[in-house]
Amino acid sequence: MSLLELEDVSASYGYAPVLHGISFGLEANRAEGILGANGAGKTTTLRAISGMVPATGRIRFDGVDILGKSPDRIARMGIAHVPEGRGTLGGLSVRDNLRIGAYQRKDRKQIDEHIEFCLDLFPNLRERISSNASALSGGEQQMLAVARAFMAQPRVILLDEASLGLAPSTAQRVYDAIRRLQTETGVAMVVVEQNASLAFSVVDHALVLETGRVSIEGPKESLMGMDEVRRAYLGG
Amino acid sequence: MAYTIQLIVEGFATGSIYGALALAIVLVNRSTGLINFAQGSMGVLATFVAFGLVQLGAPLLLAMLVAFVFAFVFGAGVERFVVRRFEGGDPDTAVVVTIGLFVLIAGIAALIWGYEPRQFPSLFPPQSIEILGVFISLRSVGTIVVLVAVMALLQVLFRFTKLGLAMRAVADNPQSASLSGLPVSRLLMVGWGLAAVLGALAGILVAPQLFISPTMLDFALVYALAAAILGGLDSPLGAVVAAWFIGIVENLAGAYIDFIGDDLKIAVPFIFMLVILIARPQGLFGRKVTVRI
Ligand SMILES: Nc1ncnc2c1ncn2[C@@H]1O[C@H](COP(=O)(O)OP(=O)(O)OP(=O)(O)O)[C@@H](O)[C@H]1O
Ligand SMILES: [Mg+2]
Numbered sequence: 206m207s208l209l210e211l212e213d214v215s216a217s218y219g220y221a222p223v224l225h226g227i228s229f230g231l232e233a234n235r236a237e238g239i240l241g242a243n244g245a246g247k248t249t250t251l252r253a254i255s256g257m258v259p260a261t262g263r264i265r266f267d268g269v270d271i272l273g274k275s276p277d278r279i280a281r282m283g284i285a286h287v288p289e290g291r292g293t294l295g296g297l298s299v300r301d302n303l304r305i306g307a308y309q310r311k312d313r314k315q316i317d318e319h320i321e322f323c324l325d326l327f328p329n330l331r332e333r334i335s336s337n338a339s340a341l342s343g344g345e346q347q348m349l350a351v352a353r354a355f356m357a358q359p360r361v362i363l364l365d366e367a368s369l370g371l372a373p374s375t376a377q378r379v380y381d382a383i384r385r386l387q388t389e390t391g392v393a394m395v396v397v398e399q400n401a402s403l404a405f406s407v408v409d410h411a412l413v414l415e416t417g418r419v420s421i422e423g424p425k426e427s428l429m430g431m432d433e434v435r436r437a438y439l440g441g
Numbered sequence: 442m443a444y445t446i447q448l449i450v451e452g453f454a455t456g457s458i459y460g461a462l463a464l465a466i467v468l469v470n471r472s473t474g475l476i477n478f479a480q481g482s483m484g485v486l487a488t489f490v491a492f493g494l495v496q497l498g499a500p501l502l503l504a505m506l507v508a509f510v511f512a513f514v515f516g517a518g519v520e521r522f523v524v525r526r527f528e529g530g531d532p533d534t535a536v537v538v539t540i541g542l543f544v545l546i547a548g549i550a551a552l553i554w555g556y557e558p559r560q561f562p563s564l565f566p567p568q569s570i571e572i573l574g575v576f577i578s579l580r581s582v583g584t585i586v587v588l589v590a591v592m593a594l595l596q597v598l599f600r601f602t603k604l605g606l607a608m609r610a611v612a613d614n615p616q617s618a619s620l621s622g623l624p625v626s627r628l629l630m631v632g633w634g635l636a637a638v639l640g641a642l643a644g645i646l647v648a649p650q651l652f653i654s655p656t657m658l659d660f661a662l663v664y665a666l667a668a669a670i671l672g673g674l675d676s677p678l679g680a681v682v683a684a685w686f687i688g689i690v691e692n693l694a695g696a697y698i699d700f701i702g703d704d705l706k707i708a709v710p711f712i713f714m715l716v717i718l719i720a721r722p723q724g725l726f727g728r729k730v731t732v733r734i
Pocket of ligand 1: 218221223241242243244245246247248249250289399
């Protein structure tokens, strides 16, 4: 049984259907990529998992049905969503953002250790630890968003276009850290990206969404070999 | 000179009452982005609960505590069952809803207790003390001390406790807070509950001075709104400083500027408010928001 399992999931905003029966599974300790053009439904897929849009079908996490539960309950069960646009708490300091990430944890000593781990992972954040998140650059905010998700010690991280709006070198640094996070902690991830080479630096398996349906899926190597994937998402 | 100082201290004390209500308005505004026009009448209702208990023979402090508990539950309930339905929608609608609540709650209080003004016991002894030739009532001193203590408590809550941190996070961005597992709806209820307790405190402080009646906080609410806006709406300290300022200006202007007198003195703080807001649109202590687009 997969750690996270979507079966025939559909979702809509009001009357406009956006997802049409998506199915996939995510094993523990693995990272699954979701590629697709603008408007394909990648963000909506993540929102359906974290309970932010109503959906139908079946979504199971660790064997438990989570469809229909509220976002905060799903988060407490161990799914951390790093939303598109980062969603940091702008009026709170970097440290407070990290503490909010660890909100449901009680192990204070470990929390401090994990804050240290985050600051090692993202040295930029160490210098800005007391600044308000709204004063950070886009790249730093993305780092903070990822670090905050890690602070929850989730079993799954949902990552939505962490490279959006970043300079290529910054995006690369963010993804290097994400890969380190994944390999060192073994947390499972769903990585949504338009930049497939960045996604492939973390995931070993991916699917391609087209207008709300899964059009292709497979291991990284076979996807990278496909002409249509190379043309659309790998820039060549 | 002694008279002026006396007026200033009394202004401070009245300002402290506006301040308690202004803090409530800021608290609600920070957590839900709304201005709760019913804040005053909710405070009145809780004060009447204390009044009823005192009439039954309960000691004032106990009656006050029960009124605070009542206010907390009532405030949380208002958020949960009324305001919740309008959050995240059109803010104008929500504001009209709170005005409706204001009328409704005042009406309920009037229905149960009537409009005849009645004596409410004071928390403080009626004596005055003399400091360097200036007579200052213990009531004024007590009121100021209470408000300063409340501010200190709120400061501790928001700066040093996990609950306060969570409330700040929800005020900042509820959706994002929920993604970290914060029980957003419960935290909003706590925010409204705490605000209602502050409103009850304002009512209990004001009632002995004015007699208890369903309309006793109406003027205070108007001043508290002015103070909250003047202070910057997101700054508790700003709201209280502005409330003190308003209390003092009101008192001095009423006494020293002949043509103002009692009828017009309510307008004085508003003239100040206009002038200050023209110069500093974000209020005295409000943060200038730089929006990232
Ligand atoms: N809040 C919303 N209300 C109505 N329609 C929406 C909303 N959010 C997204 N949509 C629509 O749903 C479809 C899928 O959107 P979604 O955000 O999931 O795409 P995406 O794959 O994440 O795209 P992008 O790469 O641009 O982020 C789009 O057609 C979009 O217009
Ligand atoms: Mg998207």
